[in-house]
Amino acid sequence: xxxxxxxxxxxxxxxxxxxxxxxxxxxxxxxxxxxxxxxxxxxxxxxxxxxxxxxxxxxxxxxxxxxxxxxxxxxxxxxxxxxxxxxxxxxxxxxxxxxxxxxxxxxxxxxxxxxxxxxxxxxxxxxxxxxxxxxxxxxxxxxxxxxxxxxxxxxxxxxxxxxxxxxxxxxxxxxxxxxxxxxxxxxxxxxxxxxxxxxxxxxxxxxxxxxxxxxxxxxxxxxxxxxxxxxxxxxxxxxxxxxxxxxxxxxxxxxxxxxxxxxxxxxxxxxxxxxxxxxxxxxxxxxxxxxxxx
Numbered sequence: 001x002x003x004x005x006x007x008x009x010x011x012x013x014x015x016x017x018x019x020x021x022x023x024x025x026x027x028x029x030x031x032x033x034x035x036x037x038x039x040x041x042x043x044x045x046x047x048x049x050x051x052x053x054x055x056x057x058x059x060x061x062x063x064x065x066x067x068x069x070x071x072x073x074x075x076x077x078x079x080x081x082x083x084x085x086x087x088x089x090x091x092x093x094x095x096x097x098x099x100x101x102x103x104x105x106x107x108x109x110x111x112x113x114x115x116x117x118x119x120x121x122x123x124x125x126x127x128x129x130x131x132x133x134x135x136x137x138x139x140x141x142x143x144x145x146x147x148x149x150x151x152x153x154x155x156x157x158x159x160x161x162x163x164x165x166x167x168x169x170x171x172x173x174x175x176x177x178x179x180x181x182x183x184x185x186x187x188x189x190x191x192x193x194x195x196x197x198x199x200x201x202x203x204x205x206x207x208x209x210x211x212x213x214x215x216x217x218x219x220x221x222x223x224x225x226x227x228x229x230x231x232x233x234x235x236x237x238x239x240x241x242x243x244x245x246x247x248x249x250x251x252x253x254x255x256x257x258x259x260x261x262x263x264x265x266x267x268x269x270x271x272x273x274x275x276x277x278x279x280x281x282x283x284x285x286x287x288x289x290x291x292x293x294x
């Protein structure tokens with residue numbers, strides 16, 4: 001079914017005259033008449049009642065007209081989306097990120113968006129690889145694994161891995177603690193898929209330290225809540241909660257940090273727009289944390 005013919009049908013219905021409609025759509029009157037007759041044959045319906053040189057919609061025509069308008073409107077929307085895709089524009093963006101990064105970084109970043117920015121949705125990264133996550137429908141991964149994958153990337157910032165203690169803790173007047181000191185206390189942290197935990201374990205191995213008492217918590221808020229209750233030291237990258245005091249952690253190679261990285265596919269139709277979003281996120285992280293990853 002030809003879309004131009006459907007569009008011309010709408011014009012004929014509106015004007016009630018093939019000659020008037022022909023002038024508007026810039027074809028001859030006989031050609032437009034043949035179009036309408038062919039449409040009626042194809043649909044096996046009488047669309048117009050013809051009397052006194054005027055055309056009025058039949059009952060079937062009146063029933064069909066709003067459906068034709070819906071089809072034409074959908075076609076215009078499809079064309080608009082296709083034009084946007086071809087131009088590399090990004091109207092919506094699916095960001096995959098761990099829950100902790102969503103709360104402390106992505107949500108505050110999205111709060112800076114304006115009316116022309118893409119509408120975001122958030123996907124829980126949940127320990128999956130970046131490439132797998134992008135293939136599953138994400139446009140941008142923030143906080144995934146920066147190693148060994150053929151993706152476009154932008155290093156955003158270095159996030160300190162903090163040791164959180166309550167205000168009455170003996171370490172509460174200090175600004176840092178060594179990993180050696182931490183190894184002799186109860187550590188409240190997350191399970192190994194979280195990068196902060198993996199890096200903590202890696203640094204401990206490099207420093208020949210055994211983290212003997214590690215409590216794996218179901219989420220960073222629980223880890224901090226337990227630290228506030230005096231049940232141990234929370235080791236996380238999250239922002240402080242419950243009035244906890246943050247200490248930097250010194251390993252054998254210096255302060256322990258996590259590199260936050262944004263990743264996207266270079267084959268994405270809006271790869272340039274995704275790079276722009278990542279660059280804005282980098283600037284946001286610089287303002288928030290003060291250090292861009294090298």
